[in-house]
Amino acid sequence: MPVGDFPFPHMNPVQGIRLGTASAAIKSPGRKDVMVMEVCEGATVAGVFTQNAFCAAPVTVSKEHLAKSPARYLLTNSGNANACTGDQGYQDAVDSCERIAELTGVDASQVLPFSTGVIGVNLPMDKLLNALPEALSNLSESGWQAAAEAIMTTDTRPKGAAATFEYQGATVRVNGIAKGSGMIRPDMATMLAYIATDATVAQPVLDQLLKEAVDSSFNRITVDGDTSTNDSCILAASGKSEAPEIISADGELYSLLRDAVIAVHKLLAQNIVADGEGATKFVTVAVQAAENREEALRVAYSVAQSPLIKTALFASDPNWGRIVAAIGYAGVKGLDDKQVKVWLDNVLIVENGGCAESYSEEAGQEVMNQEEITIRIDLGRGEVAETVWTTDLSHDYIKINAEYRT
The missing domain is CATH 3.60.70.12 (L-amino peptidase D-ALA esterase/amidase)
Structure with a gap:
């Protein structure tokens, strides 16, 4: 749907x-x-x-x-x-x-x-x-x-x-x-x-x-x-x-x-x-405070295309560790993890290199239960921002593509 x-x-x-x-x-x-x-x-x-x-x-x-x-x-x-x-x-x-x-x-x-x-x-x-x-x-x-x-x-x-x-x-x-x-x-x-x-x-x-x-x-x-x-x-x-x-x-x-x-x-x-095949979530990945456009997009697509993040989104699971992992392997040189902040909508989940003190699993779960979600990432490095839109990865995606020619 x-x-x-x-x-x-x-x-x-x-x-x-x-x-x-x-x-x-x-x-x-x-x-x-x-x-x-x-x-x-x-x-x-x-x-x-x-x-x-x-x-x-x-x-x-x-x-x-x-x-x-x-x-x-x-x-x-x-x-x-x-x-x-x-x-x-x-x-x-x-x-x-x-x-x-x-x-x-x-x-x-x-x-x-x-x-x-x-x-x-x-x-x-x-x-x-x-x-x-x-x-x-x-x-x-x-x-x-x-x-x-x-x-x-x-x-x-x-x-x-x-x-x-x-x-x-x-x-x-x-x-x-x-x-x-x-x-x-x-x-x-x-x-x-x-x-x-x-x-x-x-x-x-x-x-x-x-x-x-x-x-x-x-x-x-x-x-x-x-x-x-x-x-x-x-x-x-x-x-x-x-x-x-x-x-x-x-x-x-x-x-x-x-x-x-x-x-x-x-x-x-x-x-x-x-209308992505089998999609149950519409997800905005907004990266801000990057040094340049290239690194902002590197991070945005690293998060938006991660199968682990996409399956967590399908499960409505606020497994934020997958998000920070994707940020970390995006290839941003000299990235200081202590400067990075991550939000689910307006819920701060990561700061100072770890879980935000104000974060609660209940607050994260409430956001993940929504159809439309924004993952906002502040790299703390500059003034460039970029946005990418993506979906979750569901059982129906596999079914649609497995049966595409039948």
């Missing part, structure tokens, strides 16, 4: 962006498993992708196409990752783009393919290609929730986020959807995310904004420490708002857009963690 309250939000249309879905029966008959996003002519589109060396064929093709031409259509299938499928997988990704191009009149290089699902199995191309006319026929500016449902794999709920702001009488909207539940870790998680705004944004600015937004959101989550072969995040700016064009990364309008885009990214990232 997912954790926390992350209902799919009401989404006003982002003018210039339409979404359509279809059922290709790629893995499960009857469910929507194909999604097409149409981006209007003249829009700018930016993308970031997995850093896994075994990147999937659609990732390779999307990167090639994005470097050649302005993207007009984004095609996603769920149920099959088209990863580790060799030359045939690459050709299948290209063929799917060419079919969209035939149906819409754009160049094939203006189509970006995305896939998610089982690795190492070739796409059932007849099923996929036959479903494309249906997806294109129901393109709609209001198709966000249906699109979010069509890209799900082990997700238990569709994931969406939206933000709106005003600038000099003009309304600017930002909508986003994502999928992801397992094989989640930094360097892009096992996820697909599509964010769109009606702002007008110059390409270099959009590229910079997306990288910053991903770094503070999707690169700050972990469920199981695995980086996927298919991770992709796309940010499109349709240019249909009446607000002025943003040509540099400064000024009030850019600041407002940046805040809105990052807020949407963060909410989607947190939603992925809260």
Whole structure:
């Protein structure tokens, strides 16, 4: 069961962006498993992708196409990752783009393919290609929730986020959807995310904004420490708002857009963690007073990815010794354990190199019984802070992944 309250939000249309879905029966008959996003002519589109060396064929093709031409259509299938499928997988990704191009009149290089699902199995191309006319026929500016449902794999709920702001009488909207539940870790998680705004944004600015937004959101989550072969995040700016064009990364309008885009990214990232496979806890690991960003993240991920801590979280066991052990082996040079403080929510559990005098097992247990928990760590070394979001590790996580292909 997912954790926390992350209902799919009401989404006003982002003018210039339409979404359509279809059922290709790629893995499960009857469910929507194909999604097409149409981006209007003249829009700018930016993308970031997995850093896994075994990147999937659609990732390779999307990167090639994005470097050649302005993207007009984004095609996603769920149920099959088209990863580790060799030359045939690459050709299948290209063929799917060419079919969209035939149906819409754009160049094939203006189509970006995305896939998610089982690795190492070739796409059932007849099923996929036959479903494309249906997806294109129901393109709609209001198709966000249906699109979010069509890209799900082990997700238990569709994931969406939206933000709106005003600038000099003009309304600017930002909508986003994502999928992801397992094989989640930094360097892009096992996820697909599509964010769109009606702002007008110059390409270099959009590229910079997306990288910053991903770094503070999707690169700050972990469920199981695995980086996927298919991770992709796309940010499109349709240019249909009446607000002025943003040509540099400064000024009030850019600041407002940046805040809105990052807020949407963060909410989607947190939603992925809260829907982590088998998750019963949503955990924030907040590290403060670090000397630099690298050591703050070293400590945060050491705690967030520790199997011992994650299983203790599942058991609601305030076994704080596992937390300090993970801090200690994070590789922070010269760390003084007597300067480190650790809290569970607002309950101080560690200070002066040992258990805090004010700590009681009852207070720790009360926090650990909650669905949402913050582990706060003060390193006592500097002024840098970083935050990572994670889950516990439950019986259901093992069951879901043991039965993934059955």
